[in-house]
Amino acid sequence: MTETVAADRTGRADATRLIQRGAIEWVIAALLALLLMRFLWSLARNENLLPGEVVHHLLHPDVLAGVWLTIRLTALVFAMASAIGLVVIRMERSGNPLLGGIAAAYVWVFGSIPVLVQLLLWSNIALVFPDITFAIPGVHIDAMRLVTPVHAAIAGLALALGAYAARALQDDDRLTASGDILVTTLQATSLVSVLSITDLLGVVQALEERNHLIIPLLTVAAIWYLVMVTAARGAIHLARLARGRGQAHSR
Incomplete structure (x- = not known):
């Protein structure tokens, strides 16, 4: 009986850790996505890149x-x-x-x-x-x-x-x-x-x-x-x- 309770507690602890780790990973992923979008937006608005010249010279x-x-x-x-x-x-x-x-x-x-x-x-x-x-x-x-x-x-x-x-x-x-x-x-x-x-x-x-x-x-x-x-x-x-x-x- 004691072993069963201990195993149950261990299982719940493992599940809690997995949930917490998953939440942290989602937060990190969201931050990285925001940073990437911000970087791409800054590129699109950067006049020094001259996107028109890039398109013109591609072909x-x-x-x-x-x-x-x-x-x-x-x-x-x-x-x-x-x-x-x-x-x-x-x-x-x-x-x-x-x-x-x-x-x-x-x-x-x-x-x-x-x-x-x-x-x-x-x-x-x-x-x-x-x-x-x-x-x-x-x-x-x-x-x-x-x-x-x-x-x-x-x-x-x-x-x-x-x-x-x-x-x-x-x-x-x-x-x-x-x-x-x-x-x-x-x-x-x-x-x-x-x-x-x-x-x-x-x-x-x-x-x-x-x-x-x-x-x-x-x-x-x-x-x-x-x-x-x-x-x-x-x-x-x-x-x-x-x-x-x-x-x-x-x-």
Whole structure:
């Protein structure tokens, strides 16, 4: 009897704590919602943002061209980085100590040096190797002409993100890992603007120099990156749903 009363009191105490915690969470949520609404309202009324210029430049031909280049760079680098990652995983699991050591060294080096530094190194590779010979007699390739800013960007991003892919793709859920690699690649492409490449951010920076609409144009870039990243995550989510339905039907 005593144990039953004690258990009943404990149950009521737990329920009371849950109710109190729920009430506190609702109060915090309401405060956060009010702050968010206040922030959005201040943005809408802020004349410095120039919402008309934001809307005008969202579909500007140069901006759309930059978006398209960003998408193409993302697709190419994603494919290359994923392929590199799979090869590195295969080398690590081969059981060969030399291959495993090379794979570990690659992940250590390219996974440690910041991507921006790697892009700058590749763009200036001709200063180290002005002629590329591949150790073949009679072969002399002018590195200055061969390694264009776009080629340097692709090589730098693919090698850097290949190290990331080599770790991410070891996850059992490779579809989710691929989604993470895709989003990371898309975000990393913004770094190529330092090489004067006219991707989305590069175009925005060029337009800023002409019309000095810094905040509106950066807002345009932010909106487009939100759209592209959301679309990429949505596509991965749909692929996961399709895979789940396929597995359910196969059972």
